Amino acid sequence: xxxxxxxxxxxxxxxxxxxxxxxxxxxxxxMVGAPECGDVMKLxxxxxxxxxxxxxxxxxxxxxxxxxxxxxxxxxxxxxxEEAQKIKNTDIVQELNLPPVKIHCSVLAxxxxxxxxxxxxxxxxxxxxxxx
Amino acid sequence: MARSxxxxxxxxxxxxxxxxxxxxxxxxxxxxxxxxxxxFPRRLxxxxxxxxxxxxxxxxxxxxxxxxxxxxxxxxxxxxxxAVLNTAYRTLRDPIQRAEYxxxxxxxxxxxxxxxxxxxxxxxxxxxxxxxxxxRASDHGSxxxxxxxxxxxxxxxxxxxxxxxxxxxxxxxxxxxDKLQDxxxxxxxxxxxxxxxxxxxxxxxxxxxxxxxxxxxxxxTIA
Numbered sequence: 001x002x003x004x005x006x007x008x009x010x011x012x013x014x015x016x017x018x019x020x021x022x023x024x025x026x027x028x029x030x031m032v033g034a035p036e037c038g039d040v041m042k043l044x045x046x047x048x049x050x051x052x053x054x055x056x057x058x059x060x061x062x063x064x065x066x067x068x069x070x071x072x073x074x075x076x077x078x079x080x081x082e083e084a085q086k087i088k089n090t091d092i093v094q095e096l097n098l099p100p101v102k103i104h105c106s107v108l109a110x111x112x113x114x115x116x117x118x119x120x121x122x123x124x125x126x127x128x129x130x131x132x
Numbered sequence: 133m134a135r136s137x138x139x140x141x142x143x144x145x146x147x148x149x150x151x152x153x154x155x156x157x158x159x160x161x162x163x164x165x166x167x168x169x170x171x172f173p174r175r176l177x178x179x180x181x182x183x184x185x186x187x188x189x190x191x192x193x194x195x196x197x198x199x200x201x202x203x204x205x206x207x208x209x210x211x212x213x214x215a216v217l218n219t220a221y222r223t224l225r226d227p228i229q230r231a232e233y234x235x236x237x238x239x240x241x242x243x244x245x246x247x248x249x250x251x252x253x254x255x256x257x258x259x260x261x262x263x264x265x266x267x268r269a270s271d272h273g274s275x276x277x278x279x280x281x282x283x284x285x286x287x288x289x290x291x292x293x294x295x296x297x298x299x300x301x302x303x304x305x306x307x308x309x310d311k312l313q314d315x316x317x318x319x320x321x322x323x324x325x326x327x328x329x330x331x332x333x334x335x336x337x338x339x340x341x342x343x344x345x346x347x348x349x350x351x352x353t354i355a
Contacts, residue, residue, distance in 0.1 A: 031255075033250075035342075038338075038341035040254055040342060042254070058258055060261050060345070060349075
């Protein structure tokens with residue numbers, strides 16, 4: 001089965017590719033991998049006042065994995081932490097029209113979002129709260 | 133092969149693939165694992181020659197040519213058996229795939245013992261991919277191109293050595309597994325040993341996949 005137009009578009013013009021410094025304030029980093037296919041995904045969020053102001057990703061894997069993470073960063077921007085928690089892999093599957101064999105790529109993206117959010121929260125918990 | 137009822141004469145089937153009473157071919161049950169299918173114990177060190185011989189023997193047994201004059205039911209069964217057999221052989225022939233398959237059998241699903249992602253390895257891979265990107269964008273004839281290429285080459289060699297090291301660790305685990313199976317103990321230290329082997333095997337196999345991917349990328353880019 002061929003890739004959908006949306007996958008091809010994200011693959012050719014990935015949004016928000018790059019990275020933040022891990023120890024920068026308000027940055028949460030999620031690194032996940034799929035042991036089955038060896039894809040590696042890094043997704044980062046930058047949070048200010050409980051809102052994700054920026055997101056970046058770096059993915060090394062197939063087109064679907066790149067598209068899934070690219071789309072995820074697009075969706076994350078502007079969302080609150082709580083809203084971001086609600087992004088499901090099925091939303092990504094629907095948006096990108098992923099075939100059954102590529103569903104694990106969207107799972108990887110969801111895992112990456114969750115890992116980034118967890119990392120952000122852990123960092124926020126250990127750091128003194130300056131606002132609020 | 134588990135005991136079941138012959139689809140044709142309803143007598144109990146105790147033979148491998150044929151009913152002893154009516155001599156009709158029997159379908160491979162969905163629950164039959166690939167080891168059983170090829171008549172091997174669940175061990176990780178297999179003699180490839182013996183495996184191949186058994187595969188050829190069974191391939192002849194189910195070959196469509198021998199079923200042309202048989203009933204449609206028998207033709208269908210032999211054909212689907214041949215298909216299962218092919219997959220079974222392809223899976224068990226390769227030591228890595230064999231181990232992956234055994235892990236899946238032993239742990240239900242491979243994902244059940246999903247390992248924590250190796251953060252150090254990921255950092256390393258991501259950094260290397262950045263250098264790769266830089267090299268791809270560079271003028272390969274320039275000084276910088278040469279420099280980057282040399283860096284990547286060194287990395288590739290180091291990673292390949294690591295892969296070899298991992299594979300020898302895997303072989304050791306395969307041997308440990310087989311030894312444990314041979315003793316057949318169900319004591320709690322034996323259980324702990326079983327879990328240790330499966331967990332380490334899972335870790336090594338997935339790390340190997342990540343390294344394999346980056347090595348292939350490196351090889352393709354600087355070849």
